[in-house]
Amino acid sequence: MNIAMIAHDSQKKEMVNFTFAYKHFLQNHSLISTKTTGEQIREKTKLNVKCVLPGPLGGYQEIGGLVGRNEIDMIIFFRDPLTAKAHEPDINELQRLSDVFKIPMATNMGTAEILVKSLNDGNMEWRNIVQEDRNRELVKQEALLRGIQLLMNGR
Structure with a gap:
């Protein structure tokens, strides 16, 4: 499965910790990430991560394009819900595309754990x-x- 991994700056440490905790599940899948998040995941976990552009500089659109071509099977996006973002329309578009193409999307650690465990159990x-x-x-x-x-x- 192809899993997109995205995290806002304030959530990157949480994403790295999540990825490290579920490394044994995630190592069997293809990980695609926005640049900084992907580099941090790769550095801390040694997992293979394909990086696209940084989110605000086109990375959200790149991942959205992959969703539109059915090349993404799951999105894990740890968002900062308390800080307004100038690129909020791009984030909303990615959420809309995940709904249109029926791609499961987790926006917090609790939901991400359920999705990853479900994937591991063969429910995807x-x-x-x-x-x-x-x-x-x-x-x-x-x-x-x-x-x-x-x-x-x-x-």
């Missing part, structure tokens, strides 16, 4: 079905494109 297998459907659709699209290319080349 429906996401594999979504991925299989997506892969079948990609194969169809590639075949269609090859057919169009052959027609355009006069073959």
Whole structure:
């Protein structure tokens, strides 16, 4: 499974602690994170983390794009609920996309623990079905494109 890991500055230590505590679960999955959060997770846990841009500089949109392409299976986003953010619309859009594409999203440690334990117990297998459907659709699209290319080349 592909898990997005995001944390506001005031929540980064909590995210690192969470990731360290669940390292034995998370090491079996692909982790994608905004830059600073990902670097801190990688440094403290030695887990492999793919980093995108910092959240306010386009990282939220990058992760949102992955959600829109069904390339994210879960989002763990430790938000700072007490501080207004200039990039609040980007955060709201990411939450909206998680709802549209039915991607589970935790915004605090309690919910994140439930999601990670549920994943470990095999309760997220429906996401594999979504991925299989997506892969079948990609194969169809590639075949269609090859057919169009052959027609355009006069073959």
